Amino acid sequence: MLRYLLEKEFKQIFRNAFISKVILVLPVVYMLIFPWVVNQEIKNLKLSIVDNDRSTFSERLIHKITASGYFHLFEYTASSADAIESVDAGKADIILEIPRDFEKDLYRSGQTNVMISANAVNGMKGGLGSVYLSGILNDFASELTAAQGIRTQSSIVEPQFKFNPTLDYKVFMIPAIFVMLLTLLTGFLPALNIVSEKEMGTTEQLNVTPMNKAIFILAKLIPYWIMGILILTITMGLAALLYGLIPGSFTTIYIYSIVYILAVSGLGIVISNYSDTMQQAMFVMFFLLLIIILLSGLFSPISSMPEWAQVITAFNPLTYFIIVMRAIYLKGSGMQELLPQFFVLCGFAVAFNVWAVLSYKKSR
Amino acid sequence: MIQANNISLNYGGVSALKDISFQVERGEIFGLIGPDGAGKTTLFRILTTLLLADSGTAIVDGLDVVRDYKVIRTRVGYMPGRFSLYQDLTVEENLSFFATVFGTTIEENYHLIKDIYQQIEPFKNRRAGKLSGGMKQKLALSCALIHKPAVLFLDEPTTGVDPVSRKEFWEMLKRLKLQGITILVSTPYMDEASLCDRIAFIQKGKILTIDPPEKIIADFPYKVFAVEADNNYKILKQLRQSESVRSVFSFGDSLHVVFKDVSKIEKEQINAELKEIAPTIEDCFMALANN
Structure with missing residues (x-):
């Protein structure tokens, strides 16, 4: 019976030209576009410079800054008032003011102050811009020490970026894309399929047959499980091919993926049990998708969320799976390091599926 | 064959069925006649084990609809008012799907559906969603019959079907009756009532009268x-x-x-x-x- 039902499901999926294409196109598009646009590196910040010194040193510094690639020299202004005006007008993002006796002070005492002011309307841009700029200043200072023998006193903070030394945001995002793809393909798509049978009335027709409902649901899920694993494999291939990303262990990825798939497909069934129409199910899914993605640490680190939001993230299966995927990809972690996440994900799988069974019984 | 005893059901404070009792004999075509919203579909859903009544009991083919619902599901054929087959599967795939679900094959019970199925067999590779209304009806009836049910529940089978197909449909029901199948059919069309052996007028969840149509007219x-x-x-x-x-x-x-x-x-x-x-x-x- 299960074999026959699966045959029917696959027939229907392949016959639906739209769905079968989307299933293939989705991962490719995600992999090709997503890592590039969901990028929080800041580039081409518009810099306004107030150079009150006009010395060799100040020129060298300015040259160094523009050569970094992060800044686009927007203008030289005569006074800081002018610079602030162009920030107000939204033309400049960041101001660097070099004091009058910049070179002289450096020769004499090795000590001077430059002022950085950033437009923090976009906090991320302002913050990162200042950090980049002070980094360049530090570099400049150490260069002076080496070349000129001037002992500068800038305290040099040298952050070491572990596991992602080039601070490549793409490396950070790609493992998270797998998580989103699996959630959509194995959690939400089968749920929509089940609801559509409800809406078409075929579920009611099948209810007046001796068919076992559990087998019916299983036949709905298995094709998407298979597709989920297949798509995961394709995307991992793409990640290796396009971005040179290779995980620590494929086995670990597959083990965690299977547990995660069980959890989200259980969640999907819960949604389908409470929905009578596609529209209703779609709406619930959009609502949930936004929340679980925002509260998973996919885009923004959980540690910088308010405490109450951090509590919510603990109840989000995505949170754990993203941690796992990033750990496997970036740190090459194995099962031992990720055991806590394994148990939590198993817990989600059990909880959602029990809920699915209970809510199904209730709706009868 | 079908026995309903004092069935009542409330839907969110509105009483959908009030104290419904009737009996259908073996090999009878029993019509439930009433306007839209009279409670016909609700009654069908109770008798086909899809819905639980608030009170009252029902027995179909000697089995209780609550206790023995699993067995009843193997012995009745149900054709809902709305076309409820897979639109993206072909005529033949739908039929063999329902045959398999009931643990049988098309060949085994072909004789039962032959008259009906032959008319749509030329289109057996067409998807069900692309059939005309009358052909859909024939396919749905074939699917409801493929497991040789003892009782057939037809909920407004001719609604939205052209007059010629309606006439044909009733002729098919007459032939099924000759094969000993009990048929409970609902319809909003009064002209179809006279084609039943007995009818029950139903309105606002209450049965007004139950008699053969000739007797109702004579009385x-x-x-x-x-x-x-x-x-x-x-x-x-x-x-x-x-x-x-x-x-x-x-x-x-x-x-x-x-x-x-x-x-x-x-x-x-x-x-x-x-x-x-x-x-x-x-x-x-x-x-x-x-x-």
Whole structure:
């Protein structure tokens, strides 16, 4: 019976030209576009410079800054008032003011102050811009020490970026894309399929047959499980091919993926049990998708969320799976390091599926 | 074959079925006749184990609908009012799907559906969603019959079907009856009522009467007159206000009038021809529904 039902499901999926294409196109598009646009590196910040010194040193510094690639020299202004005006007008993002006796002070005492002011309307841009700029200043200072023998006193903070030394945001995002793809393909798509049978009335027709409902649901899920694993494999291939990303262990990825798939497909069934129409199910899914993605640490680190939001993230299966995927990809972690996440994900799988069974019984 | 005892059901405070009791004999075509919203579908869903009644019991083919629901599901065929097959599967795939679900094959029970299925067999590779209304109906009936059910539940099978297909459909039901299959059928069409062995008038969740259609007509206590005029609407309004008129309804091109006292008819001022006719099932239903 299960074999026959699966045959029917696959027939229907392949016959639906739209769905079968989307299933293939989705991962490719995600992999090709997503890592590039969901990028929080800041580039081409518009810099306004107030150079009150006009010395060799100040020129060298300015040259160094523009050569970094992060800044686009927007203008030289005569006074800081002018610079602030162009920030107000939204033309400049960041101001660097070099004091009058910049070179002289450096020769004499090795000590001077430059002022950085950033437009923090976009906090991320302002913050990162200042950090980049002070980094360049530090570099400049150490260069002076080496070349000129001037002992500068800038305290040099040298952050070491572990596991992602080039601070490549793409490396950070790609493992998270797998998580989103699996959630959509194995959690939400089968749920929509089940609801559509409800809406078409075929579920009611099948209810007046001796068919076992559990087998019916299983036949709905298995094709998407298979597709989920297949798509995961394709995307991992793409990640290796396009971005040179290779995980620590494929086995670990597959083990965690299977547990995660069980959890989200259980969640999907819960949604389908409470929905009578596609529209209703779609709406619930959009609502949930936004929340679980925002509260998973996919885009923004959980540690910088308010405490109450951090509590919510603990109840989000995505949170754990993203941690796992990033750990496997970036740190090459194995099962031992990720055991806590394994148990939590198993817990989600059990909880959602029990809920699915209970809510199904209730709706009868 | 089917026995309903005092079935009641409330839907969010509104009572959908009130104390419904009736019995259907083996090999009978039993019609549930009533307007939309009378509770026909709800009753079907209870009898086909899809819905639980608040009170009352029902027995189908000797089995209790609550306790033995699993066994009942193997012995009844249900055709819901809405086309409920897979639109993206072909005619043949749908049929073999339902055969497999019931643990049988098309070949095994082909003789049962032969008459019906032969008419759509030329289109067996067409997707069900692309069939015409009448063909969909035939396919749905074939699917409901493929496991040789003892009882067939047909919920408004002819709604939205053209008159020729409707006629054919009822002829098929007659033939199925000859094979010993019990049929419970609902319809909002009064003309189909006379094709049933017995009918139950149902309105607002209550059964008004249960009898063979001939008996219902024979028992109708009033004389019915038909009025045909150019200006039906004006006469209808006029008659509605008249003291001596019990009821008047428009039936296609004519008006059917029932008077309180036939001897007083002459005194009425009607500028149209008045002709006594034999009452139809619809007249009986209207009279019962109005009481």
